[in-house]
Amino acid sequence: MNPKRELFATSEYYSGGGQVREAVGGTDIEISASLTVTMRVSITKDVFSPGNSALRDVYQPRGRCVAVLDAVVDRHYGAALRAYFSYHGIELIAMVCPAAEPDKTLRTAEAILEFLGVNNCNVARDEPILVVGGGVISDTAGLAAALLHRRTPYVMLATSVVAAVDAGPSPRTCVNGDQFKNSIGAYHPPVLTLVDSGLFATLESRHIRHGMAEIVKMAAVDELRLFELLEEHGERLLATKFGSVGHDEELRKVGDEVLHRSLLSYLRHEGTNAFEIYQDRPHAYGHTWSPGFERHAGLLHGHAVAIDMALSTTLAELVGWLPGPDRERILALSRRLGLAVYDPILESSEILLAGQEAMRSKRGGRALWAPVPRGQVGAVGYLEEVPAELLAEAVRRNRLHAEGLPGGGRGVDAFLDAKPIH
Ligand SMILES: NC(=O)c1ccc[n+]([C@@H]2O[C@H](COP(=O)([O-])OP(=O)(O)OC[C@H]3O[C@@H](n4cnc5c(N)ncnc54)[C@H](O)[C@@H]3O)[C@@H](O)[C@H]2O)c1
Known part of the structure; x- marks a missing residue:
């Protein structure tokens, strides 16, 4: 056994270690290494x-x-x-x-x-x-x-x-x-x-x-x-x-x-998932479709997230994961805070589906892993796939919902100063 070697840490905030193993009977060497960050x-x-x-x-x-x-x-x-x-x-x-x-x-x-x-x-x-x-x-x-x-x-x-x-x-x-x-x-x-x-x-x-x-x-x-x-x-x-x-x-x-x-x-x-080792992240709620349309629509980040949250919440209801009153409760909170719940950019199915596909591949390509409220407010589930027709139906429902709202559900001061890119 090797005597333990003294280590000179590069920084008080980082530590780690690892193992090296020679594969039996072969020429390969297997290595595992870890990094721990203190925050x-x-x-x-x-x-x-x-x-x-x-x-x-x-x-x-x-x-x-x-x-x-x-x-x-x-x-x-x-x-x-x-x-x-x-x-x-x-x-x-x-x-x-x-x-x-x-x-x-x-x-x-x-x-x-x-x-x-x-x-x-x-x-x-x-x-x-x-x-x-x-x-x-x-x-x-x-x-x-x-x-x-x-x-x-x-x-x-x-x-x-x-x-x-x-x-x-x-x-x-x-x-x-x-x-x-x-x-x-x-x-x-x-x-x-x-x-x-x-x-x-x-x-x-x-x-x-x-x-x-x-x-x-x-x-x-x-x-x-x-x-x-x-x-x-x-x-x-x-x-x-x-x-x-x-x-x-x-x-x-x-x-x-x-x-x-x-x-x-x-x-x-x-x-504890600082290096995104796991894909099932509740906090990606509101961030499945919005990265694909936020800049096209020239929206402030939070409003783009809120529009995506409204869409995700409607999808949750459509697949039977969320009771109607809970969907309404989430949308109502966004509305009371003046957050957008809809933007006509959602009707551009090309942008929406291209964004979905790009997100799917970013998340590893095996599934979409879209976090949505599941069961009740305050709990999460992950939609592995969202077919185009289902997405279109959720957009349709949210458009209907927004039609009755002031400003068409587009929120208060929802846009960046910079012009949208079209
Ligand atoms: N890395 C992540 O995980 C993560 C998560 C959420 C959002 N974001 C990013 O964060 C950005 C949005 O954050 P934001 O709202 O802080 O935007 P921002 O940094 O643009 O700040 C908004 C504006 O407020 C000003 N400002 C900041 N603090 C101020 C203060 N105390 N008083 C007066 N003015 C102040 C800024 O100069 C800016 O003009 C987006 O780019 C988004 O993508 C990143």
């Missing part, structure tokens, strides 16, 4: 106040913090962030980066890499980069971190609702490719995600609303209590930006409970 997600308050130690604890031992900041967030919080690091005597080297959806490109990831790399900050492979902003910068700078030295840790300070409950702690870093939204990427979760709902005060209402679609998603297929909280408080949370406007402490507590429950639901499934 933490923390809901905090007043993250830039000098008394909050969350960022100080990570960066003071290093004496510096290399950060990538969303340009809009920098306008609102850059001064507070700089004052925080200065107060604690930590050098801050920051790149301010435009981070609207059209900036979610390999070119932006490359610019970030240049900033982090040898010509600029010379970030070491164990030095956690700080990323501050919403889902666009978390995806793009997260991908740059995945590429730098092949894997460099990063801390995500989530400033939008989407980033707080989903994109922030997500292991799926990415930029948009031509075929699909988010199709170029790497599995690289942040080692620490910080969520401070006080920062939502400056977020535009339309971004709060579309972020809530991701919470409805988790609630409808995974957590009935979360769904009930949204039914009870969702509209007030939307109106007060999670209690951050008007300093309503009671509502802020409810908001933080909603964020906590969403995160727990997300991490129970995605945290």
